[in-house]
Amino acid sequence: MKRRSLPVAVALAATATLLLTACSGGEDSSNDSDKIAGVDRGGTAPSTSPTASxxxxxxxxxxxxxxxxxRMEFDRAEPSDAKQAAALHDAENFVRAINYGIVQQDAEHSAYKFYSTPGGSAxxxxxxxxxxxxxxxxxITGVQRYTRAKVEMAGNGSRASVSFCDDDSKFYGKEVKTQKVLKTExxxxxxxxxxxxxxxSKEAKGLWTAETIEVQKEATQCKA
Structure with missing residues (x-):
């Protein structure tokens, strides 16, 4: 049961653009069928005061x-730069929040909205x-393993391009009603x-939110 996919050529081109500008991007737009007949894995942000940081x-x-x-495993070294570390942590939290919304069966869950920019493709x-x-x-059930994290700062330190690999070889879908695990080869x-x-974030110092996202499927460069 795989979810996030982009045509490879499109994803690679988008990645190059992101690394150059750290402000462009696009939403996953393919209807490809992966595990569980084509699952590809956003409303209102928590209110914050514009005057109080x-x-x-x-x-x-x-x-x-x-x-x-x-469970989700993040196999990486901690960035020495505080901003890079914070951006990476919250990129991971954004991915966690998507999985949490799936577990909660709630496409309007506040968690992913907390870790994403309102109106953005992420x-x-x-x-x-x-x-x-x-x-x-x-x-969902099983294990997702994230590796090869990389952070590049841009926008005078107000934006960061975060990239990482995801190994879903031990990650599966599971039917909610029957609890049947839908394993694949x-x-x-x-x-x-x-x-x-x-x-x-301009309102909460130390918080970073996902603005745009690109996901390349069949990323064989991410194999161990």
Missing amino acids: KNVSDIKRPKLTFPSDF QAYAKKQIQQYVDGGWT PSDKDYYFFEIVMQA
Whole structure:
């Protein structure tokens, strides 16, 4: 049950653009069929005062707790630069929030909205991914392994291009009603390359939100 896919040529071109500008991007737009008949994995942002800036210690982040049969592994080194580390952490939190919306079966869940920029393609992408799982009657199980994280700053430090690989070879869909795990044979479709443009919040110091996202499917460069 794979969700995020872009035609490879389009994704690679978009990635190059993101790295150059760190402000362009697009939503996943393909209708390709992967595991579970074509699942590709956004509304209102939490209100914040435009006049009062919150410090990182004051940010009330969503609590994301997953069932025991699902986990996300992030195998990476911690960036030494504080802004790079914060942007990477919240890019990971954005992906976590998408999975949490699937587990909660709620395409309007506040978690992914907290970690994404209102009106951006990343928020629309998150909603689409969750909605397709909900419509199909599926949830998630297994392990997702994220590796090869890279952060490049832009926009005078207010934006960051975050990329990483995703290995879904041990990640599966599961029917909500029957709890049947929908296993598939390992293939190149298990690998994805993410490129997410993160934007520093003006209201909450230390918070970064996903603005745009590009996802390359069958990213064989991400194989171990």
